[in-house]
Amino acid sequence: MEKDIFKLTIPSKPDYISVARLTSSSIANKIGFNIEDIDDIKVSIAEACINALDKTNQINIEFQIQEDKFIILVDNVTMYNKDDMKKEMELGILIIKSLMDEVNFSKKGVEMIKYIEDGNI
Secondary structure, eight states: OOOEEEEEEEESSGGGHHHHHHHHHHHHHHHTOOHHHHHHHHHHHHHHHHHHTTSSSEEEEEEEEOSSEEEEEEETOOOOOTTTOOHHHHHHHHHHHHHSSEEEEOSSEEEEEEEOOTTOO
16 A cells, blocks of 8 residues: 655644644544544644744644554654653653554654554555
8 A cells, every 4th residue: 555645834833733633633533543542643743743842933744644554753853861851841752652552753853653453444
């Protein structure tokens, strides 16, 4: 299966995080995720966007639908050393890790993965 890719760029302002949440929700619903998984995805993308605020003028988000997984990439999300991390950022990262199936950090940002169960696509 060829992967479908959606790209979204929003201003780095809290008011626009809802656009990312709604976009992720719509895509996840189209894939066939249940309401609990959709809520997990919406919370995770909101936390990632909150983490990226004030690091750049815009937040770049990429959604990938692959055969067995839904991948969300958010630029400028960082995982700080515990000594440097604000409590809010630390909590946000813990929330993302607890809600998504797989979370990978890189210099570019974060990759959040939710696996698609058989029969969802």
